[in-house]
Structure formats: structure tokens, C-alpha cells
Amino acid sequence: MKFTLNWLKDHLETEASLQEITDKLSMIGLEVEGVEDRAETLKPFTVAYVKEAKQHPNADRLRVCIVDTGTEEVQVVCGAPNARTGMKGVFAPVGSYVPGIDLTLKAGKIRGEASNGMLVSEREMGLSDEHEGIIDLPEDAPLGASFAEVAGLNDPVIEIAITPNRGDCLGVRGVARDLVAAGLGTLKPLDTTRKEGSFESPIKWRRDLPADRQEACPFVAGRYFRGVKNGPSPKWLQDRLRAIGLRPISALVDITNYVTYDLGRPLHVFDADKVKGDVVMRFAQPGAEILALDGNTYTLDDTMVAIHDDNGPEGIGGVMGGEVSGCQDDTTNVFLEVALFDPDMVAQTGRKLGIHSDARFRFERGLDPRDFVLFAFGGAGPLHAVAIARELGVPEVLVPARPGLTNALGCLVADLRQDLVNTINEPLATLDMGVVKDTLETQRAQGEAINAAEQDEIVDLPAFLRLHPVVRIELSVVPRTRR
């Protein structure tokens, strides 16, 4: 999992330095694999103006360029087809180390013409595989300025290893939340203001799953957006995606990728005009074929949930969208899919089809049914969790049944006096709702008694459904300070 420092700070309010943040990450189980500070590696490279590019006298494919670096004019021999008079490019001076080709530049002669430095491509900068030509900067790029700054690359990239139990940290916000819990700042509030729709969606979701296999896709929602204009996404968004190694495609696709990495929430957008009828979440027909977004055709079977419209399967649930109903540059109406899938189903589907996708990676590690739930561990877990949740302003607390590390090491001390947790460990299918209701009633009564005795506290009654191999309902009544 990669992210940039500024991206993290979108969610994390902190005074801590990069070093303090990376140290803390390693110590809370999010092992830092590397920090790439490209402002440092790209330091020698600056914006330069190609004053003149003329044909090399002794070579058909080379050009001799007079380059204005802002401080001096130098002659450079360049083989790129797009090198031309009047362009702005990126100049690597003699003595600089060019990361993409692992070479330190020396002054020299190429076919008899002096060459003092280099105009570089993205591949030579180690930024991408792009080697069709040299980097073509916009005309208004300031002469002599640092390339890293102009290209938005002056933001350190942090890479962390995520163990399989930490699906919650497969989004930048999850990482920020964990750092906050470790005392490294405060979590910035996320704007989740609900925007009411102004028209009824012409496409509707339907879940058509057998009664005993509802958990394969317990929830799906959608939203129809009319009259959007697709095209390249804004520069800041492209910069962030590139920084973590993703290739920007178009605004619509980039947004879904961004949300996947920002909030750990995979999304899919359909080109609504290519969807026929309503969309149905159901198990695929054995032998049904689908052309997926990666350009390959996959054969589905009846253990896989697929998204169907009247034309057939349009997406592989939790794994990958379909090519036919995917968004293109000319897409104007889109339908957004937000779904939850059973981690086991997604893992098995992905393994059978041999697809590794960002969506699969997240769904098979278990996505939270609601966003922004705090996971609590430890014998007195709920107490700790509530204490932390109060600090963070997290509205939900989720308590796994097993004790965990934080408590084992005695790191946290709760200041609450009440612990009214009740865990019901039962498969959802056989769960007696009467028992649940009784438990809730009893606990509510207890909680209200506490509430009455202590005026400054309110009683919350959250109920959770945890989407893990064994579906488990956990109920807790916890007193919290009134906000």
C-alpha cells in the first residue's frame, strides 16, 4: 500500500515529521517498506526552453538543440522525435544521475556534435514506461524551476506492508486513523453530507440471491449521474495516482481508483447508456462468459456473483468490472455501484479466474459494512475502544471476540466505568432474533439507568454485523459523553 505524505495529511492533522510518522507506522504493525522522496532524487532536473532544434548534420534521427536552462545556454544532442524549437522540456545537466537509465551524465560528443546534458523522457526519470519522446511541459512552466515541483512530485511516497488481517488499512484514511489511535495527531472530519438526488434513477438494483446465500452480496447501492463530461482528471488527482504507481485513465475511472485508495472502498462505474434494463446481483450461469476490463474473457460458474443486465453479465462481483459497459471518453451518463461482497466468495472467484485486482484485494480482506468503524481489541476491548472513539469522534465501535495485542501489552487504559458488552456468536442464518431483542432490551434498561444516574453521559446502542467467514452479530451498549 502506497500513499504520499500530503495525501495522508488530508486525513491526519499532525505536527509530526516524516521520520516520526514512518517510525510510528512500523511500531503499530504497518511496517514501512520504503520512503521515496522524489524531490530529492529529481533535484538536479529543471525546466528548460529549447531555443533551437535543428537536424544533426551526421545523423538522420538526431537533433542538435540549443537549450536555455534559465542560467545558461547549452548544446544537447537529442534523439527524441518530439524535440522541437520553442518547446519546454526537462533538462538533466552534466554530472546528474539519471535514475531511469542508471547513468551519470558526462559531457561528450555524439557523431561529432558536442552534447552537454540531456533532455529526458518519463522513462529516463523513472516515472513511467513512457519513452515515445521527451517530456513536453506546458508553455507556462517557469524556466529553471525544479521539475519535481512543477510535476507535483515533491511529495514523499511512503510504502507500507499490510498484513492480511488489516484490510482496514488498505485506504489512506484507515492508515491515518490508526496513527491517530497511536497518538500521532487528530483525524480530520470527513465531509459525508448527503446530497439528495434530483431525479429518479432509470436504472435500479435488484439482489436475486437464494435465501441461504444472501451473505454473498449482503448490500448494494447505486446512483445515476446524468450529463457528466469525461476527460482527463485534474492534475492533482493524476499526480497522486501516478505517485502510487497507477496510470491515470479518465476522470471517471480515476475517481473510482482514488476512492479505492483513499477510503479503501472499491467502486465501479457503468456507462449507463450501455446498460440494458435494471442491474441484478445474482450467481452467474455456469459457462457464462464476460469480457472484463483487463481485456480478457472469463468463464464464470455458479459460485460467483456477477452483475447482470438484460444483455448478460456486466461485472464480476467484487473482482472486476466488464469492458462492454465500462466508461469511455464519450460517456455522458453513469451509474455508480457501491456493493459489499462475502470475502470468501470474492477470494474464491478471484483465485479461480486468476484475477488480481485492487477490488479483490480489499473485498477478500473484508470490507467494513459501514465506513469508519473503530476496531477494538483486548480483554477490556470495548472500554478501550469507547475511550479512543470518544477522542477520535468515531461513531461506531466494533469489537472482535478475540483478545488482541494492544491489551496484551497493556498500552491502553480506559477511563470508563461501565462495560455492558454482549457478544452473540451465532451464524446469521440460525440466529434467533428474539434472543437479540431480549439482550438489547436488557442492556438498554441497564444503560438508561446509568444515563439517569450520570447526567453528562448518553447511552448508545450500536448493533453490528461483521462480514467475516462466520457472520457474527455483536451488540454493545456503551455510555459515551454527549457531544
Add this chain to the structure above:
Amino acid sequence: MFHQVEGLVIDKKSHMGHLKGTLTAFCRAFFGVDDLPLRFRPSYFPFTEPSAEVDIGCSREGGELKIGPGKDWLEILGCGMVHPKVLANCGIDPEEYQGFAFGMGIERIAMLKYGFPDLRIFFESDLRWLKHYGFVPLEIPSMVRGM
């Protein structure tokens, strides 16, 4: 090829503190550094809960790795409290029994201790190599001679 050694302690009272003490004592004796700092980093293994990875203190100044108190850390092993499910699946009541486990690569820690640059030479059965590093083929390590 490499070898992994695993340690497992199961009884009624062993806890994380015992795990920490055991590994600290072992690492200090093995590397012969009395004030060797150890760092237990939370991690995840499916068969232990909680789990930790253990780093030992080192310094990498001047391109030379020196084990002991220093600015850097070097990861050498994984450990944790045995997962109750593992005990239950072995027919041991996890309500009554608990314990800890750890594992490390034998060649890896030997390489660190003696400064061997290459792992493959372990398996070449070359007596000259053994002698070069001052070992006799049937030598038994003892606390008196250093481990």
C-alpha cells in the same frame, strides 16, 4: 534452501512477558552482546494472536553491519501467543492452556553472527570452509565456550 527452527511453549501460565524474556535472553546469549536491544513490532501470523516481529539493534555505519546498540534495526524473527484456535484444533482446551511460539531461520542468524556472506556454502559440506571459520565438524556448543 534454508532451515527454520520453531519453538513452542504451552502451559497454563506462559504469557507475552515470558516470550519477551526468552527471546531477549536467547538473542543476547547467541550474539554475545549483553546490552543488545530488542524491539517487538506488532505483526500478523495466522497461527498466533497477538503476533510480533522482532528486530535487534544494529548500526550500518560505513556500510558495515554491527549488531548491538545503534541507530538501526534488523528484523530477525517472528513470534506470538499461540492462537486459541490452533490449540483447540490440537485437542487442547484454550480456556485452560496457553503459550507462545517463535520461529527463525537457522542459516540467517548464523550468517549474522559469523559474518558469512553467502548462504549456499552451508550446504557444500566443505571441511576447509568449516575449518576456516574455526569449527570442528562434531563440535557441540556450550555456554562455557560461548554459544
